[in-house]
Amino acid sequence: MIEVKNLVKRYGDFEAVRGVSFTVQKGMIYGFLGPNGAGKSTTMNIITGTLAATEGEVTVNGCDIYEDPIGAKSAIGYLPEQPPLYPDMTPEEYLAFVGEARGLRGDELWRAIDRVVEKTGLGEYANRLIKNLSKGYRQRVGIAQAILTDPEIIILDEPTVGLDPRQIIEIRELIRQLGRDHTVILSSHILTEISAVCDYVIIIARGKIVASDTLENLTKQYEGKNYIDLTVRGEEASVRRAVESIPGVEEISVDPKPLGLLHVRIATDSSADIREDVFFRFADAKMPILSMEYEEVTLEKVFLELTGEKADSQPAVEPPVNAPQAEETGEVPAEEETPAPEPEAIPAEEPAPAKQQKAKKSGDDDDYTPLFGG
């Protein structure tokens, strides 16, 4: 469906994308995962023909994006990072414009609009001006625009940013539905989102693909082991003897530390929790455990490790086309993104601070005067 070969994008001296290659098969949901500024948006912009690559090749359905851009673009529905909406139009007018521009006419157009309005739950908002819609509903209009012509490939750049938790669940469900008969590529820096929706994950960091596999394989490959780190006082040989026979242990490494201590790292398969066994074995062998740390390898850890600073030292700066999030930390906590509350919800919450203020006011006269009675 999509073949990307050796994509390179330079902004002046800065390389935002450095030799990215991958193939996208029909009927799967692909997740593009990476920290801010990793080159996700740039890659997606290049696939959709919005940006031109410095080097490399993109073929969509056999059409080269440079040789036959119209053929390639008509197979793709695209939601950019910032939904490209005209604030002075209503969603319905806007969708009519996009549909016509993509070649839908008459009945076909209105049927398509009705379908996407229903799918994205725009319903009663379809006839309000886009500038009066909340961020979440604008995002929905953006998604509606991308799926309007029922394209074979749907590319969504961070589709759930700015949505409230309920909307996120709805949109994920929608994406899952779309994945049944479309090829979907979505990008996110939120791991849970990718693992909740995608079949195949492409992890990208500093403009390079660092891992690319199905979700199960990735999990299997990296999640296979748990680790226990111990600091013990004792002899290396007796430590090994004590641990080796515990079922589930796969690997032991022992480093001597100062003051006659040993640092022991035990790798086990993910199903086994051997902490209690370890405790009793060492107790029997009269080797005191000074510290024990248990480390579970999750996909999140894998992600952090793959995209972390140690992988490469070049600082990644968000390219100028993208949104102004220039922070590049290498660590991206999965739940960092707390969705903003919907503007409509605010008026309902307003009385609370007011009440508090009132309460505070009456209490101000004398801190010890009880509010009731007295």
Add this chain to the structure above:
Amino acid sequence: MSAVYKKELRTHLNGMTGAIVVAFLLLMVGIYTIVYNLRGMYPSFETTVSAASFLYVLAIPVLTMRSVAEEKHTKTDQLLYSLPMSMTQIVLAKYFAMVTILAIPCGVICFYPLILGSFGNVRYTTAYAMILAFFLLGAALIAIGMFLSSLTESQVIAAVVCLAVLLLLNFMSGLATLIPASAPASLAGFLILALLAAVIVRIMTKNTTVAVSVGVILAAAMVLVYAIDASLYENAVPRLLSATALFERLNPFAQGLFDVTALVCYLSTAALFVFLTVQSMEKKRWN
């Protein structure tokens, strides 16, 4: 293409810019007509329209300022880039939408000679030839305004720069007479232009070697031509400047002449700046 055209037309009409431009042009041309033809009893409608062409300096920037700049500002250009259409189609659709807005007041103005005809003799052919030239001048200026709008993300900058450029074009023939006409002065003028060309090449390619060589080659060619035949440079810069005086080209029409070269000049200016707008949009993808 028709979808973008319809959307643009609706944006202009809903977003007031179109309505303001139409209302402004009609109001002002109406005032000119009353002052020149009805009050002043002047029989030539051509002169009225020729004088009214100055209004474009104010009207065109308002019409064109948001055409591309606003798309860039709100990032809706990303949608345009991802549509299965060529950039030429999109730019042409935008251009024709603005020309359509301009056609509204021009269409209404077509009734004025008829109205004047009921008070006396009006030379209809020359009057309508003038309105045609007036319309095409506007079309050429819209292309310039659209190009300037495609260079920036800010409507305000687009409007101000467009206003300055149109004002300059309007005064160009006057300015041209201020510039010394001697051959050495013209050579100096052309050398400055060569330097400017080199600077533009440097900005666009970010390649100093290419820019310097372009500048040096241009300068050398000019000096060479000067050495061979200095008389070629007599009056060259003033002539070049007056060639860009688009407003001045209405003068023959005001005298009752049908000047085809002026119409060709307007059409080719429009084509050139539509082309440049397409290039400017394409360039953004390659940044």
